[in-house]
Amino acid sequence: TQLLEQSPQFLSIQEGENLTVYCNSSSVFSSLQWYRQEPGEGPVLLVTVVTGGEVKKLKRLTFQFGDARKDSSLHITAAQPGDTGLYLCAGGFGNEKLTFGTGTRLTIIP
Amino acid sequence: GAVVSQHPSRVICKSGTSVKIECRSLDFQATTMFWYRQFPKQSLMLMATSNEGSKATYEQGVEKDKFLINHASLTLSTLTVTSAHPEDSSFYICSAGRTVSYEQYFGPGTRLTVT
Numbered sequence: 001t002q003l004l005e006q007s008p009q010f011l012s013i014q015e016g017e018n019l020t021v022y023c024n025s026s027s028v029f030s031s032l033q034w035y036r037q038e039p040g041e042g043p044v045l046l047v048t049v050v051t052g053g054e055v056k057k058l059k060r061l062t063f064q065f066g067d068a069r070k071d072s073s074l075h076i077t078a079a080q081p082g083d084t085g086l087y088l089c090a091g092g093f094g095n096e097k098l099t100f101g102t103g104t105r106l107t108i109i110p
Numbered sequence: 111g112a113v114v115s116q117h118p119s120r121v122i123c124k125s126g127t128s129v130k131i132e133c134r135s136l137d138f139q140a141t142t143m144f145w146y147r148q149f150p151k152q153s154l155m156l157m158a159t160s161n162e163g164s165k166a167t168y169e170q171g172v173e174k175d176k177f178l179i180n181h182a183s184l185t186l187s188t189l190t191v192t193s194a195h196p197e198d199s200s201f202y203i204c205s206a207g208r209t210v211s212y213e214q215y216f217g218p219g220t221r222l223t224v225t
Contacts, residue, residue: 033213042114042203042216043154088153090214096142096159096207098214103153 004091004101012107013079021074021104023089031092032065032072036085043088079108113137114206116217123194124225131189131220133204139184140206144214145177148201160187194224 007022023032031050035043047056049065049072056063060083062075072089089101113136123129133143141162146154158179159167166179176198178190191198201221205214 035216040201040219040221042116042205042219045213045215048213096214097144097156100154100156105151 004089004099006087006089006101006104008104009102010105010107012109014109015080016078019076019079019106021076021087021106023072023074023101025070025091027091027093028069029091029093030069032069033090033092033098034063034072034074035088035090037088038085043086079106081108081110084108112206112208112213112215114204114215114217116204116220118220119218120221120223122223122225125195126193128190128192129194129222131191131202131204131222133187133189133206133217135185135206135215138206138208140187140208141184142207143181143187144205144207145179145187145189146203146205148203148219150201154203157189191222194222196224198222199224 004025013019033048034046036046037043047063052067052069054065060077064073076083084107087104090098092098115134115136117132121129143160145157147157148154156169157172160179160181162181162184168174176192181187199222201219203216203219205216207214
């Protein structure tokens with residue numbers, strides 16, 4: 001069974017602070033994606049990373065794929081209340097099926 | 111692009127009845143669609159992979175006869191929860207995959223409540 005552990009599970013910080021969410025596995029992924037989900041809605045794709053060591057930026061969000069393609073991180077700079085949500089990483093193994101991480105519930109306090 | 115819709119968004123049914131949920135890819139063709147279940151405050155759990163024109167592949171522990179999946183066209187997959195019971199109450203989400211990128215695009219989900 002391929003497991004993706006995310007940490008922290010819950011995170012509550014003040015607006016303007018920085019934060020990092022981690023996604024770790026013992027398996028090597030061919031691709032890794034990050035999604036954000038708001039209550040009562042489906043997940044929305046934020047980014048896909050496929051190359052070990054790859055770094056992608058999306059405004060205040062920075063995503064990194066580990067060199068060994070077993071882990072990833074999401075860093076948010078100057079968090080805003082609109083960043084609140086459930087963040088999910090998901091790993092692919094060269095086919096279309098994804099394995100989702102355990103999730104990180106982020107709350108940004110105004 | 112890459113818009114996926116689900117219908118209905120919410121459904122309440124009585125125990126013992128069946129409920130059908132539709133998943134459509136609106137602006138692209140999806141040979142593969144996925145059905146997930148999500149419990150409150152938890153991550154997504156893959157139930158089955160739906161392939162156009164062939165039988166669905168179910169994950170371990172998912173009852174095939176209870177969760178019937180049909181993928182009749184490149185833009186439509188349906189999930190039918192048969193003989194629903196209160197423990198089937200959950201948030202069901204579908205996604206459609208784009209083969210080239212292995213990315214999945216999710217529908218808005220269906221909240222099923224069985225009374």
